[in-house]
Amino acid sequence: MHLDAFELHQPATVEEALAIASAHPGRFDFLAGGTDLLPNYKMHLNLRPQLISLDRVQELRAFRPEQGWIGSMVRLRELESSPTLRERHTALAQAASEVATPLVRASGTVGGNLLVETRCFFFNQSQPWREALGFCLKADGDRCHVVPQKERCYATFSGDLAPALMVLGARVEVAGSSGRRRLPVAELYDPKGDGIRRTLLAPGEVLVGVEVPKGDGRERSNYAKLRVRPSFDFPELGVAAALTMKDGRVERLEIALGGLEARPRLMRKETEPLVGERLTEERVRTLSEEVRRSVRPVHNTYLAPDYRRKMTGVFVRRALLALRPST
Ligand SMILES: Cc1cc2nc3c(=O)[nH]c(=O)nc-3n(C[C@H](O)[C@H](O)[C@H](O)COP(=O)(O)OP(=O)(O)OC[C@H]3O[C@@H](n4cnc5c(N)ncnc54)[C@H](O)[C@@H]3O)c2cc1C
Ligand code: SF4
Known part of the structure; x- marks a missing residue:
C-alpha cells in the first residue's frame, strides 16, 4: 500500500481554508490528524488530489x-x-x-x-x-x-x-x-x-x-464500548448515557448508540417517557429491552448483528444501573 501524490495546502485561518475549498469543488478533503483519512488513502478509498490541512489554524x-x-x-x-x-x-x-x-x-x-x-x-x-x-x-x-x-x-x-x-x-x-x-x-x-x-x-x-453545556454538576454520565481487541479496535457497539435526578425522579435521561448503524443515534423516543419517573430496576430492564429492539445492525463488521443487538440491551442496562443513585 502506498500513498499517491497530492497537493497539500496549509491555511492559517478558517476563512483561508474555506477559500481553498471553494476553489477546488469536489476535489479536496480536509486533513486533521490524518489517522483515518490517510490509511483510507493508502487503500485507494475515494482519493482526492487536494488536501487542506487544518493543523496551522490556531482557532481550532x-x-x-x-x-x-x-x-x-x-x-x-x-x-x-x-x-x-x-x-x-x-x-x-x-x-x-x-x-x-x-x-x-x-x-x-x-x-x-x-x-x-x-x-x-x-x-x-x-x-x-x-x-x-x-x-x-x-x-x-x-x-x-x-x-x-x-x-x-x-x-x-x-x-x-x-x-x-x-x-x-x-x-x-x-x-x-x-x-x-x-x-x-x-x-x-x-x-x-x-x-x-x-x-x-x-x-x-x-x-x-x-x-458542551457546563451544567450544575448534578449530571452523571458514562460510556462503554464493545470491541474485539480492547486495546485497539473500533466499536462494534458504543453506549453513552447521561442521567440527572431530582427528588428521586428522573429530571433528564439520554442514551445514544454508536457502532451499530450508519449514524449514531440519540434514543430520545425511548428515554423521554421516563422523565419524572423513578428509575426502578424494572424500568431500567424495560427501557433496555426497548432500545435493543429498535436497533438494526447489519453483517458488515466482525461480530454478528444478533450478538451486537443483544449486547446493546446488556450495555444499556449496565450503564443505567451504574448511573442510578443507590437507594
Ligand atoms: C488503528 C486504528 C484504530 C482506530 N480505532 C478507533 C476507535 O476505536 N474509535 C474511533 O472513534 N476511531 C478510531 N480510529 C479512527 C481515527 O483514528 C479516529 O476516529 C480519529 O479521531 C480521527 O481523527 P483525525 O484527526 O485523525 O481525522 P482525519 O483522519 O484527519 O479526518 C477524518 C475525516 O474528518 C474530516 N475532518 C477532520 N476534521 C475536520 C474539520 N475540522 N472540519 C471538516 N472536516 C474534518 C476529514 O476530511 C476526514 O474526512 C482508529 C484509527 C486507527 C488507525
Ligand atoms: S455496506 Fe455495501 S455499499 Fe456500503 S461499504 Fe459495505 S459493501 Fe459497500
Whole structure:
C-alpha cells in the first residue's frame, strides 16, 4: 500500500481554508490528524488530489473545558487527560480514552472523530481485494455486498465521541461560505442519509469546535464500548448515557448508540417517557429491552448483528444501573 501524490495546502485561518475549498469543488478533503483519512488513502478509498490541512489554524486548537469549549483540532489525548472533563463530562473523557491506541489518540482529533469515515468489512480493504469482488457503492462500484437488493450503503458509523457528546447535549459550530452556525451534535448526522452521505454538512464546511453545556454538576454520565481487541479496535457497539435526578425522579435521561448503524443515534423516543419517573430496576430492564429492539445492525463488521443487538440491551442496562443513585 502506498500513498499517491497530492497537493497539500496549509491555511492559517478558517476563512483561508474555506477559500481553498471553494476553489477546488469536489476535489479536496480536509486533513486533521490524518489517522483515518490517510490509511483510507493508502487503500485507494475515494482519493482526492487536494488536501487542506487544518493543523496551522490556531482557532481550532482552543481547549477551554471549564467554559465548555473544545476546538475541532484538540487531540483525543487532551480530552482523556482533562480533570475537568473526567469530573463533569465523564462519558466524553471515557469515550476519548477508548479510541484506538495511545499513539492514535496523540494525533487523532475531535473533529476527525465526529466526521470519521463509516466502516464496512467490504470497504476497509486494499484496492486489489475490493477489485476482486467488483468494488461496491461506497468506492468505485455500483452494488452493495451486504444488502445487495438495496441501492444504499450500510457502512457503520464507528466514532466513539459522537454518542458521548449527544447525551451531554453538545452542539457543534460549523463554518461555511455563508457564515457560521451551531447545531446539536445529534443533528449533525443525516437521518435520511446512509453510509456514504452521513452528515448534514454542506460540501466545504469546516467543523470549528464543540460546545458542551457546563451544567450544575448534578449530571452523571458514562460510556462503554464493545470491541474485539480492547486495546485497539473500533466499536462494534458504543453506549453513552447521561442521567440527572431530582427528588428521586428522573429530571433528564439520554442514551445514544454508536457502532451499530450508519449514524449514531440519540434514543430520545425511548428515554423521554421516563422523565419524572423513578428509575426502578424494572424500568431500567424495560427501557433496555426497548432500545435493543429498535436497533438494526447489519453483517458488515466482525461480530454478528444478533450478538451486537443483544449486547446493546446488556450495555444499556449496565450503564443505567451504574448511573442510578443507590437507594
Ligand atoms: C488503528 C486504528 C484504530 C482506530 N480505532 C478507533 C476507535 O476505536 N474509535 C474511533 O472513534 N476511531 C478510531 N480510529 C479512527 C481515527 O483514528 C479516529 O476516529 C480519529 O479521531 C480521527 O481523527 P483525525 O484527526 O485523525 O481525522 P482525519 O483522519 O484527519 O479526518 C477524518 C475525516 O474528518 C474530516 N475532518 C477532520 N476534521 C475536520 C474539520 N475540522 N472540519 C471538516 N472536516 C474534518 C476529514 O476530511 C476526514 O474526512 C482508529 C484509527 C486507527 C488507525
Ligand atoms: S455496506 Fe455495501 S455499499 Fe456500503 S461499504 Fe459495505 S459493501 Fe459497500
